[in-house]
Amino acid sequence: MLHQPVQSTNVLSVGYDDRSSTLQIAFHSGSLYEYTRVPAEVHTALLAAASKGGFVARHIKGRYPTRKLAG
Structure with missing residues (x-):
């Protein structure tokens, strides 16, 4: 999945399919x-x-099925 870099102190990049x-x-x-x-x-x-x-904290975490892929 291609990731797009974002300006954020916490998030490095975002990918979406x-x-x-x-x-x-x-x-x-x-x-x-x-x-x-x-x-x-x-x-x-x-x-x-x-x-x-x-x-991410308010609208994504805990709201959708999640899988940790790395880290």
């Missing part, structure tokens, strides 16, 4: 998480958010 509604988030800490069943509009809102880390 429209076909499977899968979101991947890489953190500066080295962790990589995959979230499934994420609507495309949530991905779009994440990219537009002033605080990427805050958006």
Whole structure:
């Protein structure tokens, strides 16, 4: 999955697959998480958010099935 670098102190990059509604988030800490069943509009809102880390904490973590891939 291709990742797009983002400006954030917490989030390094974000990848999204429209076909499977899968979101991947890489953190500066080295962790990589995959979230499934994420609507495309949530991905779009994440990219537009002033605080990427805050958006992840408020709107993604704990809301979608999650798998830790690295870190």
